[in-house]
Each structure stands twice: as structure tokens, then as C-alpha cells.
Amino acid sequence: MFASLIHPRVLTALALLLAGAGLSITAWQGPDNAMLVPRIVLTIWCVVALAILIGELIRRVPVKRVTLTPLPLLMAAILIAAIATASLGFLIPALPLVALTLWLFRIRRPLPLLLGTIVIGGGLWFLFHHVLMIRLPALLTNGVI
Amino acid sequence: MDMILAAMGDAFTWQALLAIVIGTWAGIIIGGLPGLGSVVGLTIFLPFTFGMDVITSMALLIGVYCGSVYGGSITAILINTPGTPQSAATTFDGYPMTQQGRVDEALGWATFASFFGGVLSCVLLIFCAPQLAKFAVNFGSIEVFALVCLAMLCIVGISRGSLLKGLVCGMMGFFFSTVGSDPITGADRFTFGTYALSSGLDLIPVVVGAFALSEVFVRFSARNEEATIIPEARLRFPNLREIGRRLIELVRGSFIGSFVGALPGTGAAAAAFISYAAAQKLSPRRANLGKGEPDGIIASESSNNAVTGSAFIPTLALGIPGDVVTAMMMGAMVIHGITPGVRLMVDQAQTVYALFVVLIIVNVAMLVLSKPSIGLFRYLFKLPLGFVMGGIVMFSFIGAVSVRGNPLDLVVAALTGILAYVLRRGGYPLAPLVIGMVLGPALESSLRRGLLISRGDFLSFFTHSGIAATLFVLIGLFLVWTTMAGVLDWRAKIAARREPVSPSSSRA
Numbered sequence: 001m002f003a004s005l006i007h008p009r010v011l012t013a014l015a016l017l018l019a020g021a022g023l024s025i026t027a028w029q030g031p032d033n034a035m036l037v038p039r040i041v042l043t044i045w046c047v048v049a050l051a052i053l054i055g056e057l058i059r060r061v062p063v064k065r066v067t068l069t070p071l072p073l074l075m076a077a078i079l080i081a082a083i084a085t086a087s088l089g090f091l092i093p094a095l096p097l098v099a100l101t102l103w104l105f106r107i108r109r110p111l112p113l114l115l116g117t118i119v120i121g122g123g124l125w126f127l128f129h130h131v132l133m134i135r136l137p138a139l140l141t142n143g144v145i
Numbered sequence: 146m147d148m149i150l151a152a153m154g155d156a157f158t159w160q161a162l163l164a165i166v167i168g169t170w171a172g173i174i175i176g177g178l179p180g181l182g183s184v185v186g187l188t189i190f191l192p193f194t195f196g197m198d199v200i201t202s203m204a205l206l207i208g209v210y211c212g213s214v215y216g217g218s219i220t221a222i223l224i225n226t227p228g229t230p231q232s233a234a235t236t237f238d239g240y241p242m243t244q245q246g247r248v249d250e251a252l253g254w255a256t257f258a259s260f261f262g263g264v265l266s267c268v269l270l271i272f273c274a275p276q277l278a279k280f281a282v283n284f285g286s287i288e289v290f291a292l293v294c295l296a297m298l299c300i301v302g303i304s305r306g307s308l309l310k311g312l313v314c315g316m317m318g319f320f321f322s323t324v325g326s327d328p329i330t331g332a333d334r335f336t337f338g339t340y341a342l343s344s345g346l347d348l349i350p351v352v353v354g355a356f357a358l359s360e361v362f363v364r365f366s367a368r369n370e371e372a373t374i375i376p377e378a379r380l381r382f383p384n385l386r387e388i389g390r391r392l393i394e395l396v397r398g399s400f401i402g403s404f405v406g407a408l409p410g411t412g413a414a415a416a417a418f419i420s421y422a423a424a425q426k427l428s429p430r431r432a433n434l435g436k437g438e439p440d441g442i443i444a445s446e447s448s449n450n451a452v453t454g455s456a457f458i459p460t461l462a463l464g465i466p467g468d469v470v471t472a473m474m475m476g477a478m479v480i481h482g483i484t485p486g487v488r489l490m491v492d493q494a495q496t497v498y499a500l501f502v503v504l505i506i507v508n509v510a511m512l513v514l515s516k517p518s519i520g521l522f523r524y525l526f527k528l529p530l531g532f533v534m535g536g537i538v539m540f541s542f543i544g545a546v547s548v549r550g551n552p553l554d555l556v557v558a559a560l561t562g563i564l565a566y567v568l569r570r571g572g573y574p575l576a577p578l579v580i581g582m583v584l585g586p587a588l589e590s591s592l593r594r595g596l597l598i599s600r601g602d603f604l605s606f607f608t609h610s611g612i613a614a615t616l617f618v619l620i621g622l623f624l625v626w627t628t629m630a631g632v633l634d635w636r637a638k639i640a641a642r643r644e645p646v647s648p649s650s651s652r653a
Contacts, residue, residue, distance in 0.1 A: 012571040016313060023320065026335060034327035034334055037589040038320065045316040052309050071365055075563050078358065078538065082559040085542075086552035094542060098535045101361075105368060105531030112529075120535045128543055134195050136543065137552050 010056045017049040074104055089139030090129070095121045152498030155200050156506065164197070164205035165503065169510040172212020173518040174525065177220050178533065182229040183213040183470045184356040189540040191349065191477060192547045199481045199496060204503045206477050210470060211453045211507045214413055215259040215515070218446055219522060222251045223378055231413035231449040234421040238434060238441030245437050249381040254439045255446045256515040257383055258395060262447035263508035265399040266406065266454030271501050273407070273455075274462050275490055284463075284487055286594035287609045291616035293588045296465045298623050299408065301577050308631060310573040318581025319588070321346050328586070329593060341553040348476040348582055350545040350558040355575050356469070357541040358562025361534050363569060368530065378519045383439075394428060394443045402451025407458045413449040413468075420448035454504055461485050461497060464587065469576045472583045480548065 024042040027035045077100050081093035098121035099113065107113050128134045129143075139145050155161070168190065175186035186209045194202035217229030222239035235255060242251035284292065301311040324335045325345025336342040388395070398420045405416035424444035425431055434441045457474075459465045464486035466472035475485050483489070483496060490497055545558035565575055599605040607617050 009571050012567055012573075016317075020316075023335065026337075030334065031330065031332050034330045034332040037592060038323045038334060041316050041319045041323065045313060045320065048309050048313045048316065052307075052313060055307075055309070069366065071362060074365055075362065075566075078562065079556070079559045082542070082552075082555035085546065085555050090542070090546065094539065097542075098539060101535045101538050102531045104365065105529070105534050107529055107531035107535075116532055116535060120532065120539050124536075124539045124543065128192060128547065132193070132196055134192060134543075134547050135550065136546060137550070 007056070010053065013049060013053040013056045017046060017053055020045040020049050070104055074101065077101075085137050089145060090136035091122070091125050091145050092139060094125060097121075148495055149498055149502075151495050153502050155495065155499040156204070156502035158200070160197070160201045161204040161503065162506070164201045165208045165506050165510050166514070168205040168208020169212040169507055170208075170514050170518060172209035172214075173216035173219070173511070173514060174212075174521065175209070176213030176216025176229050176232075177518075177522055178525065182217070182231075182356075183210050184352065184473060185360060185537060186210070186213045187470065187473050187477070188353050188357045188544050189537070191473075192540070192543045194477065194481070195547060199483060200499050200503065202481050203478065203483075203500055204507075206474060207500070207503055208507050208510065210474065211263060211450065211504070212511055212514075214450055214453055215256070215263075215446070215511050216518070218255040218259065218442075219252065219378070219519060222248065222255060222442075223522065224526075231417055231452075232445065233414060234417040234445035234449075235442055237421065237445075238436070238438050241435070241437035242439070242442075247437065249379040250383075250439065251437075251442060252378065252380040252515075252519060253382045254442045256380060256512060257388070258398065258443040258446035259450040260508050260512040261395045262399040262402050262449070262451035263453055263511065264505060265396070265447075266403040266451035267501060267504045267508065269403045270454045270457055270504070271498075274458050274497070274501075279490075283612060285610075286591045286598060287606050288612045288616065289587060290591035290595050290606070291613050291620065292463065293465065293584050293591065295616055295620050295623065296459075297577075297581065297584055297588070298620060298627075307572070308627060310571075311577045314568065314573050314575065315577035315581040318351075318578040318583075319585040321351060321578075322582045322585030323589065328590065341551065344549070344551070346557055346582075347548055347551075347554055348472070348579070349480075349548045350554040351561050351582060352469070352473050352476070352579055353541045353545045354558035354561025354563075355565040355578060357537055357544075358558060359565035359569060359575075361537055361541075362562065362566040364530065364534060378522050380516050380519050391440060391443055394424060394440050395447050397423060397427065398444045398447030399451045402448030403455040405448070406452030406455035413452040413456075416452045417445040417449040420444040450508075457500070457504070461489055461500075463487065464489075466580065466583055469579045472579050475583060 020042055024039070024046055027038045027042050030038075077097055081097040084093040095117060099117040102113055102116045102120075107116055125136065129136045129138075135143065171190065172183075172186050175189070176182065187206055190205055190209050194205055197205070213229060214231050217227050217232035218235045218239065221227040221232040221235040222243055225236050225240040225243075227233045227236055239251045239255065242248065297315060301308065301315045320335075322345075324342060326332070326343050327334055333343055383391075401420040401423060402413070402416040405419055406413070421434075421441060421444045424440050425434055428434065428438075428440045428444070430438055430440050456466075456468065456471045460471045460475055462485075464475070464484075466475045478485055483493060541558060541562075542555060545554050546552060548554065565578075568575060568578075595606060595609075596603065599609070607614060
């Protein structure tokens with residue numbers, strides 16, 4: 001029973017139900033007029049998420065063997081780079097992110113890794129920010145980097 | 146007539162033609178690389194359009210869209226791996242033809258059928274969209290509410306995966322659209338005291354996260370899979386006699402694609418399979434289908450490319466996107482000052498006709514560019530996956546942040562990417578999430594306006610007008626049909642589970 005509870009599909013359904021319930025509390029505490037539609041939406045969300053959770057528990061899909069992968073590292077790197085862009089500008093977080101992505105996708109020889117990082121990370125930033133003049137978040141107020 | 150000539154003048158500028166060539170060519174390449182589809186292609190090219198005028202930017206995006214739908218067939222034929230889900234049915238006969246050494250014939254039919262389907266659907270679009278727009282003027286708030294409800298239900302009901310999972314994703318997308326200031330009262334909703342959230346969540350960062358970034362995560366999980374050996378890619382167009390022999394198949398596939406594409410929530414993949422199923426019943430060479438018969442390729446490719454034109458009918462005339470790709474195109478249109486909906490054909494008729502002309506030119510460009518593009522695939526398949534994925538991450542970041550210049554959009558894209566990966570692993574369809582976010586504001590504003598008109602009496606919605614009543618009846622029928630189909634499916638599954646048990650129990 002406990003094994004079926006920690007199945008990823010069950011946990012996803014549970015997380016959806018809890019998220020829906022938490023947001024519903026916020027919706028019911030807000031102003032009636034503005035929150036009319038969100039209340040309906042979140043109520044449907046909670047009811048459906050509960051039905052999915054019950055369905056996943058009944059279905060008892062066998063739990064796959066858990067293997068360690070560096071995927072959470074890639075996810076964390078993307079999230080950290082996204083957060084850091086607000087304070088460091090676009091280029092500085094993008095370069096290590098591209099390098100890490102290339103490394104994780106097995107481009108590990110120094111020259112292709114370096115060239116890939118410079119061309120994909122720096123090159124695209126330069127193309128959009130300085131050539132096409134589509135301004136990306138910058139570190140310096142004059143917008144150079 | 147003056148309007149069409151003026152629209153042609155807008156479409157035949159050197160900037161628009163260059164955008165069509167670049168967009169179509171890039172779309173063919175992106176569509177042909179397995180895993181990257183129309184949405185990733187549009188994500189990559191969207192930031193390039195910000196400095197362009199309306200027609201040039203839409204020409205680039207339409208080129209990418211149509212090109213990618215065709216490009217998916219190339220890998221379906223060459224390596225039995227559809228570049229996009231829309232081309233899955235092409236593998237049934239395309240790959241057997243490659244195995245028989247008829248790769249040039251298979252690619253030739255795929256290219257010609259794509260062109261034929263695309264052009265025919267453009268012609269239908271030109272005739273049908275204005276008629277639909279004239280009818281759409283009769284739609285008030287309550288009719289729009291009923292129509293959006295019906296569209297939402299269709300999209301959830303037909304989306305891949307379970308109905309409940311589609312519904313919860315649709316509600317999630319709807320919820321995303323409610324974040325920020327309430328459009329009627331101005332009160333903050335779900336901002337949690339964060340000022341940056343007051344402006345709400347933008348569609349593009351959510352789409353970028355849900356499709357492009359989650360694709361990077363999915364590809365990362367599957368990066369240990371072995372590369373496939375690629376055969377020599379050549380192309381030979383069918384001659385007039387061969388086309389004449391299979392003209393009925395071409396027309397049938399194109400009409401099926403055009404019809405299915407105009408229905409919200411269906412899309413090109415469904416059209417291709419429906420058309421293939423029709424060919425299995427009606428083609429004079431149906432006995433050969435699945436063994437390397439060009440009729441199979443024609444059925445799949447003419448219908449999936451016919452969807453590219455007809456999918457614009459509900460998008461432009463009613464403001465209801467048929468699938469994720471048209472939802473994204475709709476988002477791009479709004480960025481460039483075109484607001485799809487009932488007033489579009491009246492207020493911006495010249496722009497709409499220019500888009501129709503662009504669609505036809507794109508299909509011609511696809512035919513011309515097919516030969517040089519196919520030759521490139523032998524080299525492209527040798528490109529390490531890491532460079533492609535690194536590029537997607539960068540383009541996703543640029544696409545997400547450059548719409549509003551708000552760094553919070555990057556965080557939204559990253560979080561949506563992680564959420565979408567988890568949902569994909571759990572078997573949740575993502576299309577309803579995006580469609581819910583697109584249709585959410587229309588649904589909310591029409592409901593609240595409708596309640597104001599009817600003085601808070603929701604029951605009067607059902608008797609407000611003939612159109613509204615018809616739409617509510619259709620909603621009811623759809624709910625009954627979906628519930629019955631679900632119960633029958635559930636019973637069939639229960640029966641299938643019991644069957645294997647009976648022999649052993651009888652032996653015991």
C-alpha cells in the first residue's frame with residue numbers, strides 16, 4: 001500500500017490536488033466579484049484532481065526502479081539562470097547554462113565545448129541584443145552587457 | 146477585388162518573400178529533426194519577429210509552421226521516426242517504400258501531397274473565413290461563452306491521454322490566465338504581494354516552458370538511445386499521369402484535412418489518421434496499404450498539410466485556436482497588433498487577405514525548397530544532440546524574456562518547463578493547458594458580461610438566443626457522448642483484464 005502511495009503518478013496527482021486546494025483557499029479569501037471565475041475553476045480543478053488521485057490509487061501501476069540521473073541538475077541550472085537574469089543580466093547566467101547543457105549532453109571535448117558555448121550562448125546574445133536590437137536584460141545600465 | 150490586390154501588394158514585398166523562404170526552409174529542417182516540432186520552431190523564430198512589420202513577421206511564422214508540418218514526413222520516410230506527431234501516419238507506407246529502395250518516389254509523393262493539401266485548404270480558407278466572420282457578428286457575450294465552453298470541452302475530450310487529466314490541465318491553463326489584475330474590477334488575483342505578477346502571466350513564456358524546455362528535459366532523459374543509420378535521401382516528383390491516377394486520393398485527403406482542421410481541438414495528427422483510415426476503406430489500392438503504397442503517404446500528407454490552412458478559420462474568424470500551434474500563432478498575432486475574433490474581418494480585412502496570400506506562397510516555397518532541404522538532412526543527422534539542445538535552451542530564454550522584457554517571464558518559463566516535464570511523465574496532455582490559458586480570458590469576460598446582461602441569472606443563458614441554445618445543446622450532447630464513451634471504454638478494459646484469468650482458473 002505504501003509503495004503504491006509513493007508512485008510518481010500518485011504523487012503528481014496528490015501535488016495537483018494540494019496545489020488546487022491551496023489556491024482555492026486564496027480564492028475564497030479574495031473579493032467575491034473578482035474571484036468568481038477562479039473559484040469555479042479551482043473547484044473543478046480540485047474535484048478532477050481528486051478523481052485522478054483515486055484513479056491512480058486504484059490502477060496500481062507497478063513502480064519503476066528509481067535511477068539517479070543528472071536531470072534535476074539541468075532543471076536547477078535553468079531555474080537558477082532564470083532567477084539570476086534579473087540581477088546579473090542575460091549574458092552572464094546564459095554562458096554557464098549553455099556550457100552545462102552541452103556538457104550534460106556529452107559534448108565534453110574542450111574545444112567543441114568552448115566554441116559551442118561562445119557561439120550558442122554569446123553569439124545568439126550578441127545577435128539579438130546588439131545586431132537585431134531586441135534588448136535582453138542587461139547587467140550595466142548602458143546595456144552593453 | 147481591390148482589397149485582394151492591395152493584400153497581394155502587402156504580401157509580395159521583398160521582406161515578406163525573404164521571410165517566407167527563410168521560415169519555410171528552417172521549418173522543414175526543424176520539423177524533420179525528431180522531437181522538435183512546429184511549437185519549438187515557432188519558439189525559436191518568434192523573437193526574430195519583434196523588429197518586423199506585421200506581414201513580414203507572420204510570413205516568417207507561417208513559413209515555419211507549414212514547413213515544419215511537411216518536414217516531419219522526411220524523417221518518417223527516411224528513418225521511420227516522424228519528425229512531428231502529424232507525420233506519424235506517413236511512416237506506415239513511407240518507410241516500407243524506403244526499405245524497398247523507393248525513397249525518391251516516397252519523398253516525391255509526400256512533397257507533392259503536402260503542397261496540394263496546403264494550397265487546397267488555402268483556397269477553402271479564402272472562401273470560408275469571410276462567411277464564418279459574417280455569421281460570427283451575431284455572437285454576443287452569452288453566445289461567445291457557450292462557444293468557448295464547447296471548444297474547451299472538445300479540446301479536452303479529444304486531447305491525447307485521459308479526459309480527466311486533460312480537464313485538470315485545461316483548468317490549470319485557465320487558472321494561469323487569471324493571475325494578475327482582474328480586467329473588470331482591477332483587484333489583484335494570486336499575485337501574493339509580488340508587484341511583477343500584477344501584469345499577469347504571458348502566454349509565450351508558458352508555451353516556451355511547456356513545450357521547448359520540457360522537450361529538452363525529455364530528450365535528456367532519453368539521451369542514451371542509439372543513433373539510427375540514415376539512408377541516401379533523394380526526391381523525384383510524380384509526373385502528370387501518376388498525379389491523374391491518384392487525384393481522387395489527393396482531393397479526399399485534402400478535404401478531410403481541411404474539415405478536421407477547422408474543428409477546434411483536433412489538429413493535423415488526428416486529420417492524418419482519419420484520412421489514412423478513409424484510404425483504408427476507399428482507396429482502390431487499399432490492399433497494398435501498409436506495405437509501401439503511395440496512397441498511404443498521400444492520405445497522411447495531403448490531410449496534415451491541409452490542416453495548416455483550415456486551422457486558421459476558427460482562429461482568425463472566432464478567435465478560437467484549434468491546437469497549440471495555432472494558439473501560439475494567435476499569441477504572435479496579438480503581439481503584432483492583430484486581434485483574432487469576430488471583428489477581425491471587418492477591421493483588418495486587408496491584413497487577413499495578405500495572410501491568405503502568404504499561406505499560398507508558403508506552400509509554393511515548400512515545393513521549391515523541398516529538394517535542397519532533403520539533401521541537407523544527411524549532414525544534419527550527424528550534428529551532435531548537445532548543440533541542438535543548447536540552442537533550444539538559448540532560444541527559449543530569448544523568446545521568453547523578449548516578449549515583455551520582464552525577467553520574471555524567464556522564471557515562469559523555467560518553472561512551467563519543470564511542471565510540464567512532470568505532467569508529461571504522468572501522462573497529462575499539455576495542449577489543454579495552453580488552450581485553457583488562451584481561451585480563459587474570453588470565457589471569463591463573456592461569462593461576467595453575460596451575468597451583467599442577465600442580471601445575475603445564469604439559467605437565462607440557455608434561452609438567450611437560438612445560437613446560444615444550440616451551442617448549449619451541443620455541449621450537453623458532447624458531455625453525454627464523452628461519458629458514455631468513457632463508461633464503455635472502462636467496461637471493455639475490465640472485461641479485457643478478466644479474460645486472461647479464466648483459463649487458469651478453469652484448469653484449477
